[in-house]
Amino acid sequence: MARAKTATKATAGRKPRASKPRAPKRAATARATPARPRKTRKLGRATYHHGDLRRALVDAAVVIIADRGAEAFTLREAARRLGVNHRAAYRHFADKSSLLAAVAEQGFAALIAGTRAEIAAAGASDPEERLLAMARAYVAFADQHPAHFRVMFGPRLNEAADQPLEAPIAEAYALLEAEIRAAIARAAGDPGDDDVTDALVAFWAVVHGLASLVLMKRVRVRRDQLPAWIDRVTRLAVRGVTARGMSADTLI
DSSP, X not given: OHHHHHHXXXXXXXXXXXXXXXXXXXXXXOOOOOOOOOOOOEETTEEOOSSOHHHHHHXXXXXXXXXXXXXXXXXXXXXXXXXXXXXXXXXXXXXXXXXXXXXXXXXXXXXXXXHHHHHHHHTOOSHHHHHHHHHHHHHHHHHHOHHHHHHHTSHHHHTOSSOTTHHHHXXXXXXXXXXXXXXXXXXXXXXOHHHHHHHHHHHHHHHHHHHHHHHTTSSOOOGGGHHHHHHHHHHHHHHHHTSSOOSHHHHO
């Protein structure tokens, strides 16, 4: 009782302290934090996420070929770089050759599109100028897409018994044939089929040779000077092959 009275005297005249309200307990829920992006496996300059595996395998092959050559990769290697099981790759390509054919097909499509665009950009009706535009497009394609170029004209596909690229090759050939025929007709009248074929092969040999020399760095020309250099060299060939008289019977 004494303690109780003492306590009462000590606290007499004081105002009671107001108790601080306690914060309500948080419910046990997950915090809303932004999700971290998942890490993906890198393939050189590109990354495969999902979707078109066939296209991704073609792109992977191009990267490997650019680094190590057409003979230094396998379908398994392309799949490994993408981070997918090699069995998934075989659902799209039966073997290495079929994947190389897809790379070449992609290359021919780009070459044809680039050639048509260069001809259109030249805006020329003169057949000689149109052939020069084709030459610029061809060499530029080899310079910018060396992996495709090597596969398109490499031995593995071109020595195969069955030619898997008949359609794109035929389209590219028809485009060049039409321009060669028009150029000969302009210079020397209506040409025969033999004249067109001989002129086509001669023109292609010159342009392909230029592309190969640039690709192998046997000829060093600055890129900004490349179109003018191609025009100078190719014009000599164009004026020769468009003159009628390429076939044997007219050379006698």
